[in-house]
Amino acid sequence: MPSRDMIVAVAGGTGFIGSAIVRRLLGAGYRVRILTRDPSRARQHFASSQIDFFRADLTDPRSLGVPLAGVGAIVAAAQFDGYPVENPRRGLTFERVDYAGTRALIEMADQRTISHFVYISGAGADASSGHPAFRAKGRAENAVRNAGIQFTVFRPGLTYGPGDRVIAMFARMLRFSPLFVVPGDGRQRLQPLLVDDLAECVTMALDGHGRNGVFEIGGPETMTFDELIELLMEVTGRQRLIVHAPSGMLKAVGAVAEIMPARFFSRDAADFLIADRLCDNRPLLDAFKISLTPARTGMKYLAASS
Numbered sequence: 001m002p003s004r005d006m007i008v009a010v011a012g013g014t015g016f017i018g019s020a021i022v023r024r025l026l027g028a029g030y031r032v033r034i035l036t037r038d039p040s041r042a043r044q045h046f047a048s049s050q051i052d053f054f055r056a057d058l059t060d061p062r063s064l065g066v067p068l069a070g071v072g073a074i075v076a077a078a079q080f081d082g083y084p085v086e087n088p089r090r091g092l093t094f095e096r097v098d099y100a101g102t103r104a105l106i107e108m109a110d111q112r113t114i115s116h117f118v119y120i121s122g123a124g125a126d127a128s129s130g131h132p133a134f135r136a137k138g139r140a141e142n143a144v145r146n147a148g149i150q151f152t153v154f155r156p157g158l159t160y161g162p163g164d165r166v167i168a169m170f171a172r173m174l175r176f177s178p179l180f181v182v183p184g185d186g187r188q189r190l191q192p193l194l195v196d197d198l199a200e201c202v203t204m205a206l207d208g209h210g211r212n213g214v215f216e217i218g219g220p221e222t223m224t225f226d227e228l229i230e231l232l233m234e235v236t237g238r239q240r241l242i243v244h245a246p247s248g249m250l251k252a253v254g255a256v257a258e259i260m261p262a263r264f265f266s267r268d269a270a271d272f273l274i275a276d277r278l279c280d281n282r283p284l285l286d287a288f289k290i291s292l293t294p295a296r297t298g299m300k301y302l303a304a305s306s
């Protein structure tokens, strides 16, 4: 087992998934360094004095040399602002932040000390995909595999927990709207994953599980989008009418939004919402022997907050 004295740098450590990983790593006794574009803002989010904060921008490889000096492991969990709606004019794309940013972390890693790279990819990652999200994830995975450093890649599906964006937004919509608009026909299949389970696996990976493996990771149950919303209604105690926004309509909204300055939506984002997000958990369960949290249990925090 590697020493827990080693420094683990977490790119995206201020984000939803990254901060859950940071908390779990600290609990396991690792020394954590958060890479962020704004260390003073980041400091306010964490009570622990055990974390070091370093200014780093994944789109500027030169900014990574000092933050990565002496680091034994890197966890890459960053994503561009506004994800999954790209804004190429502002440089906010999967290719630039997810793929090129991951490559920059690999290239700027301290060769004297680096021993492990953990990449948070995503279900459906595929370098030959026509969709920019899945393509960038696939390309980043290839860069990680070919880096010559021990690695673990996780491909999570829809991930939820306190502080997430997607499930929190759905809970807000259930609170304030008499009906819930589901993207597409509602039959796209998902496996909602509790973020703590992912954070646990990342920590176990640094402890030696799943070396040089690529692991899909989703929650233990498969459900349709409609069933997810029904579960949320049950957990939050708010019954609402479900209506469906046909995929053609979503794409039309995306096409209009793409020419607006704020770019709140896009055709690619529409595709992202209506795609299946299924994970084959068997290799993960074999390697990590973890018990994944059922959604009804994992989402209990929503009852208290709604």
Ligand SMILES: NC(=O)c1ccc[n+]([C@@H]2O[C@H](COP(=O)([O-])OP(=O)(O)OC[C@H]3O[C@@H](n4cnc5c(N)ncnc54)[C@H](OP(=O)(O)O)[C@@H]3O)[C@@H](O)[C@H]2O)c1
Pocket: 011, 012, 013, 014, 015, 016, 017, 018, 035, 036, 037, 038, 042, 056, 057, 058, 059, 076, 077, 078, 079, 080, 081, 083, 097, 098, 120, 121, 122, 123, 155, 156, 157, 158, 159, 160, 166
């Ligand atoms: N959330 C999900 O359901 C889900 C599912 C599957 C896969 N994933 C993947 O998991 C990863 C984390 O997702 P998330 O939902 O936790 O994202 P998030 O909450 O939006 O956090 C994004 C993080 O990226 C950092 N970041 C953005 N641009 C950066 C840049 N140019 N340089 C350095 N850091 C930058 C931000 O840090 P600062 O603002 O502090 O710089 C922030 O910590 C992503 O790769 C995402 O694709 C997420």
